[in-house]
Amino acid sequence: MDDAETRYGHGGGGAGFARPAHPAHATGASAIEAQGLGKKYRRGWALRDVSFRLSAGRVCGLVGPNGAGKSTLMGLATHMIRPTTGALRVFGSAPGSMEAVLHTAFLTQEKPLFRRFTVAETLRLGRELNPRWDQAVAEGIVHAGQVPLHAKIGTLSGGQRTRVAFALAFGKRPDLLILDEPMSDLDPLVRRELMTTLREEAAQHGTTVLVSSHMLAELEYICDFLLVIANGGLRLAGEVNELRAAHALLDLPHGGSAPGPVPDVAPHTVIEAHRGEGRPGVLVRLGAPIQYGGPAEPPTLEELLLAYLRSPDAPALIAPGARVGDIHDILTRDRQKAVTA
Numbered sequence: 001m002d003d004a005e006t007r008y009g010h011g012g013g014g015a016g017f018a019r020p021a022h023p024a025h026a027t028g029a030s031a032i033e034a035q036g037l038g039k040k041y042r043r044g045w046a047l048r049d050v051s052f053r054l055s056a057g058r059v060c061g062l063v064g065p066n067g068a069g070k071s072t073l074m075g076l077a078t079h080m081i082r083p084t085t086g087a088l089r090v091f092g093s094a095p096g097s098m099e100a101v102l103h104t105a106f107l108t109q110e111k112p113l114f115r116r117f118t119v120a121e122t123l124r125l126g127r128e129l130n131p132r133w134d135q136a137v138a139e140g141i142v143h144a145g146q147v148p149l150h151a152k153i154g155t156l157s158g159g160q161r162t163r164v165a166f167a168l169a170f171g172k173r174p175d176l177l178i179l180d181e182p183m184s185d186l187d188p189l190v191r192r193e194l195m196t197t198l199r200e201e202a203a204q205h206g207t208t209v210l211v212s213s214h215m216l217a218e219l220e221y222i223c224d225f226l227l228v229i230a231n232g233g234l235r236l237a238g239e240v241n242e243l244r245a246a247h248a249l250l251d252l253p254h255g256g257s258a259p260g261p262v263p264d265v266a267p268h269t270v271i272e273a274h275r276g277e278g279r280p281g282v283l284v285r286l287g288a289p290i291q292y293g294g295p296a297e298p299p300t301l302e303e304l305l306l307a308y309l310r311s312p313d314a315p316a317l318i319a320p321g322a323r324v325g326d327i328h329d330i331l332t333r334d335r336q337k338a339v340t341a
């Protein structure tokens, strides 16, 4: 049991989802590794100097305000966008390579499907294009929503189309599933159903998932790893429990809830002195061990995320398990691969 589990357990306080161990976890392999990654558009940098490592088998929430760079990062991981600086690898391969493409499924916000195809024809196309296609899983997702197989995609509601897009993504049996705000047009019950499917499929098959969402409660339900981006920079990266264990919510007398200067809480670092809704207090990054009970409580995942979203200039925290070496590691490995190929 890790440090955070020991301190907090997994109860209603909002701990990350504890998934049963899958062999993919044990390998310690990287599903995604980014080093010095940057993307500059004409208007400026969308993503700058982003370095992190996402181990295989994790379900990773990608969180950040509108325009933070989430879709850009996903585009870079799927070869839809080329980096301006740095490099990113998917299971050790360049995103556009056959190896990476075969093992990755990407559900974009637009969820493009052929409107004139029926649902059955759409699934057949998935089967023909993907060697690892799992028809039972794809059909199961469609049937659970009572979407008729003979209906044309163009006649489906937005939510039904999303369900078919999910079926395609899961049917591919990817090792890496990238979902860009997948739930935005689904009703709450369908969202919960598909989140449960996602969680179970990922746990059963060791699938790595990178999912962006603005719905923090949902991320809390499925994720065991987090990336938080603000203004194109990585602010937080690591396992949910590790990140929660590194922070505390201090309920200081006249501290968080009263207007005025931020209290001195050395050796801890103030991330946010909270004066809004929710539990009042000062969310700090711990600079030394702390005793919980009394005026200090662990933050829920939602409290942690909201604090970082409201404080985009807070110092970044990249937990040890999410750190990478330098760019030369990737380039050296690429050269070694080329020599041994």
Ligand SMILES: Nc1ncnc2c1ncn2[C@@H]1O[C@H](COP(=O)(O)OP(=O)(O)OP(=O)(O)O)[C@@H](O)[C@H]1O
Pocket (backbone or CB within 6 Å): 041, 042, 043, 045, 046, 064, 065, 066, 067, 068, 069, 070, 071, 072, 073
């Ligand atoms: N093709 C493009 N050309 C120019 N600028 C772009 C392009 N795509 C994205 N941007 C800019 O890059 C920044 C990051 O955009 P991105 O779509 O990655 O953000 P996001 O975090 O996914 O936002 P949202 O939560 O609103 O979907 C934004 O400022 C956006 O305007």
